[in-house]
Amino acid sequence: QVQLVESGGGLVQAGGSLRLSCAASGRTFSSYTMAWIRQPPGKQREFVAAISSSGGNTYYADSVKGRFTISRDNAKNTVYLQMNILNPEDTAVYYCAARRQSVVVGTAYDFWGQGTQVTVSS
Numbered sequence: 326q327v328q329l330v331e332s333g334g335g336l337v338q339a340g341g342s343l344r345l346s347c348a349a350s351g352r353t354f355s356s357y358t359m360a361w362i363r364q365p366p367g368k369q370r371e372f373v374a375a376i377s378s379s380g381g382n383t384y385y386a387d388s389v390k391g392r393f394t395i396s397r398d399n400a401k402n403t404v405y406l407q408m409n410i411l412n413p414e415d416t417a418v419y420y421c422a423a424r425r426q427s428v429v430v431g432t433a434y435d436f437w438g439q440g441t442q443v444t445v446s447s
Contacts, residue, residue, distance in 0.1 A: 327351045327436050329421045334441030337411055341445075345406040347421030347438060355379075355399040357436075358428050361406045363417035364440075373419070374406060375428045384430050388414070411445045419443050 333345040345361070360375035374395035375384045383395050394407040404421060419441050422434035 327354065327357060327423050329423060329436060329438035331419065331421045331438045331441040334419060334443045336444045336446065339412050339445055339447050341411050342409045343443060345419055345441060347404045349402045354402040357423040357425060359397060359404040360422045360434055361395060361419055362422050362432055363419045365417040370432050372431050375430065376404065377428055382428065384428055413445045413447050415443060416445050417443060
């Protein structure tokens with residue numbers, strides 16, 4: 326099991342940037358696949374990005390590819406989502422998620438943080 330706590334959300338103007346952080350508990354963080362999943366207002370959760378346990382492989386939704394970067398620092402038990410060139414369509418609650426198995430480009434993750442709100446104004 327792992328406990329996940331997101332931070333870094335907030336209000337930003339279109340074209341701006343934010344970096345989300347997800348702090349994880351546990352000594353075995355390095356064994357987890359990590360992902361960022363978001364839920365826009367009134368919509369279902371959708372996959373944003375994922376990173377393999379070693380950090381060697383990353384995956385992105387087409388809607389964020391080239392703008393967002395997922396990374397992890399296993400020594401700090403932290404995963405990041407650097408979000409650049411934000412637009413109002415990026416407005417959502419962003420969740421950090423984890424699973425012990427390999428990356429899935431979807432929402433089939435086992436452990437979830439509480440979410441952090443990202444609002445992008447036009």
